[in-house]
Structure formats: structure tokens, C-alpha cells
Amino acid sequence: KNQVEQSPQSLIILEGKNCTLQCNYTVSPFSNLRWYKQDTGRGPVSLTIMTFSENTKSNGRYTATLDADTKQSSLHITASQLSDSASYICVVSGGTGFQKLVFGTGTRLLVSP
Amino acid sequence: EPEVTQTPSHQVTQMGQEVILRCVPISNHLYFYWYRQILGQKVEFLVSFYNNEISEKSEIFDDQFSVERPDGSNFTLKIRSTKLEDSAMYFCASSFGSGLNQPQHFGDGTRLSIL
Numbered sequence: 001k002n003q004v005e006q007s008p009q010s011l012i013i014l015e016g017k018n019c020t021l022q023c024n025y026t027v028s029p030f031s032n033l034r035w036y037k038q039d040t041g042r043g044p045v046s047l048t049i050m051t052f053s054e055n056t057k058s059n060g061r062y063t064a065t066l067d068a069d070t071k072q073s074s075l076h077i078t079a080s081q082l083s084d085s086a087s088y089i090c091v092v093s094g095g096t097g098f099q100k101l102v103f104g105t106g107t108r109l110l111v112s113p
Numbered sequence: 114e115p116e117v118t119q120t121p122s123h124q125v126t127q128m129g130q131e132v133i134l135r136c137v138p139i140s141n142h143l144y145f146y147w148y149r150q151i152l153g154q155k156v157e158f159l160v161s162f163y164n165n166e167i168s169e170k171s172e173i174f175d176d177q178f179s180v181e182r183p184d185g186s187n188f189t190l191k192i193r194s195t196k197l198e199d200s201a202m203y204f205c206a207s208s209f210g211s212g213l214n215q216p217q218h219f220g221d222g223t224r225l226s227i228l
Binding site for chain 2: 032034041042043044045046049051089091101102103104105106
């Protein structure tokens, strides 16, 4: 069964600190892996998209890594800001043709002043 | 920056009634999607739509659900006879293409409450 698991479930860090969120998946075949940020009450916003051949991609203070062999990804947030408080969702696209995204349950991040 | 807009933001409906959720995708996008998120659970794919027809649908998208692009701008999700378990946040998304690096742009969702 196609699944995406994320850890930790929730995380509290101090403003200015770094953190790393983890994602493991069993989706097959694999098309791409995305990280989304979802603020409370809002729709998900795309942070990064990585294909099979990419093992790192950055978007400002966000850096995602992908190990397609071990089926693991991480999202590293550098110098966290209060506005980084949100849920971060790992999403894996499997199969051919149109995108069918399998969502993880997300990591809820709280950045504390 | 162009956005996907959804209306209404909150819909309250009696069980058994029909409900239509509306979405205006980004104007030059060609691929459209509906997702739902039951409170406290993960987002789930419902359906994808391209060239005026459904291209993929999940097991959740049964005969009670239908989608339509009635004109050049709107994309709707209809639930024919709502059930209590249909209560969820429904997200519309669109993308320019279906390629590997095409991001999907999400609206802020419609919260559907079935009484």
C-alpha cells in the first residue's frame, strides 16, 4: 500500500534555530516528492519538488533532500522565523500520467520567540 | 501572484442534500484537482480533471461525486446526497501541466459541515 510517514508529529523550536523534518515513503512507482507548508486554515503551498534524479533542492531557508534508494526525504529549515510555524507535509507522487499525490500526515512546527 | 479561489469558505448542509463547491483555478492552468481533508487527518486525493474529462479518481470519489467545468473559469465539485462522513475541508488545486516538475496550486478550501 502506498504510504508516506513523517516524523516527528510535532516540534517546538526557538526562533533562530534550525530543524530537520523527516519523511519515509513506500509509494511505487515513484514520480516525485514534494514538501508543502500549510498554515492553519489555509491551503498547502508548495516549497520544493524533487524528481528521482535530484537529491537536494533549496528554496530560501528551506532545503529538501531525497534518497531514492532508502525512500527517505528530509526538510531542513535554517534560522527559523515565527512565520515558519505551520504544518509541513511530505507528498509523494506515484504512477504515470496525471499526478496522484499521496500525502503524509504532516509535522506541526511551532517556532517560539 | 495568481491564486486559486474557492467559494464558499464554509458550507453547512443537511444530510441528504446536494451541495456544490466552487473553484476558480488559475486562468492559464489546464489541470484541475479536488482533495479533501477530514479534521485531524491527512489530505486525500479525490479526482483530477483535464480536457473536460476525469483523468483519475480515487476510491473515495464514488457515484455521489461529480465534477464539472461549466465555463472557462469555474471548476465545481458536486456531492449529490451528502452523508455525515462527507464533513471535511475540500481543497481545489490547479496546475499548468501534469509534468514531473509542475507544482499544484491550492485554494484555501471550503469547510463542509453536514448536519
